[in-house]
Amino acid sequence: MNTPRQAARQRRHRRRLTLGAASALITAGVLACLVMVLPADRDGAAGAVADAPLASAQVNATAAGTTGTPTATAGPTGTATPAGSPTPTGAPTTTAARPSPTKTPRPRQKPAPAPQPGRLQSTAHQGVATAYEAGDGNGACLFGPSPDLMVAAMNTTDYQTSRACGAHVLVRASNGKSITVRITNECPLPCEPGQIDLSQQAFAQLADLVVGRIPITWSLVSPGTSEKISIRYKSGSSPHWCALQAIGHRNPVAGLEVRTAGGGWRKLERTSFNYFIAADGNGCGGAIRLTDIHGERLTIGALAVRPDVVQPTGVQFARR
Template structure:
């Protein structure tokens, strides 16, 4: 279970501190775009792990017994310490008054109930000669994204801005295969190269 996970592993309780930031429309370093709600957070640089934390849902608990679920959409740069979460002001306010400033917390990875399927988006500038691919709205953190090429499946490198790149264009516009940290694998066909358009799929990872 979770053998494909990076630093953030299932069933582990992390300790840290919560701070707050002005999240605006909820977009951030993960480049998902405006968030449907502002229950979002920025993961500290270390646990962000070059975008591996992007899209993860975490349950945050404060010592006062209050808790909230947030989605990771941003990176909190150093000096954000390991374990630290920079919550949107809206999320922080559900745990304590903003004037508290720094709040001791624990947090754990969640696999939440979601009704919507995953979407796929090609980066601006993508073509058959170069492309960046992003998955949006996945229930569990992503471990890998692959594209089908003439030689079989090719694993693409993830960038710290949360796109998987095919520098020579191989596999661009072809079938896509994504794997979550639990080893669940989903194959997706029929996603055309339409830069900056989130195209809905019919699939979603199962809960864990």
């Protein structure tokens, strides 16, 4: 059995053990806190270090604005944005100033090129003459049978989408002989530019048919004639669609216009078969205006739409 003195010593010993354990727990807690705090301090230090390049980037961005050097620019969050990268939403943008329209020099407009005369209007052409069986003298121009067979077919280049139809051409051979023919047909390939395919009757006036091919020069002429121009509407024409052509003109026709229901003049499109078409009928049966390749203009009163009927006009182009 313990004495009172021994019991007191045991109590003091237990208190020392309790205080030691408590001190150990406190020390452990402090160490744990230090372990948790130290990484945060290191992150803070790293953040402080990272701030230095940011300030440098902002300085470079300011310098770039004054020198024009494409360097990094500061974004709205303070981070450097590489030049050329998309601007974040909400970031302030700068629009380059545009020069005043009154101070901006305007480019000088080039004048429109002057219209070139058609090949038919050239003074002379070099080429060759060949011969073909002309039949009744009709051809691609759709004039119908010719009163004489002094006719010819023009090469495609000089035919110019039927612009040559009705042209009178003086053809001279190298032997000095010459003849005037009227263009009523087209000579497709292998006919070459400058070539004229004469009716056999016309070729025979220049050389023997057995020769087949002779060098020539040719030029447009404006013959004397008492004939007047006539107008013909193509078969199938009506007030709703029509095609018309001029016949018996001294000089080649460059354009054909009709007076529309509204009172204005309408230029019709020319076909390769020498008719001018009003596909919607506007102007069919109205007044007609013809212009030759020299620029002379003739006005013809309204003519009824009568398909395949040759209607005289009483007018003719002047001799050139």
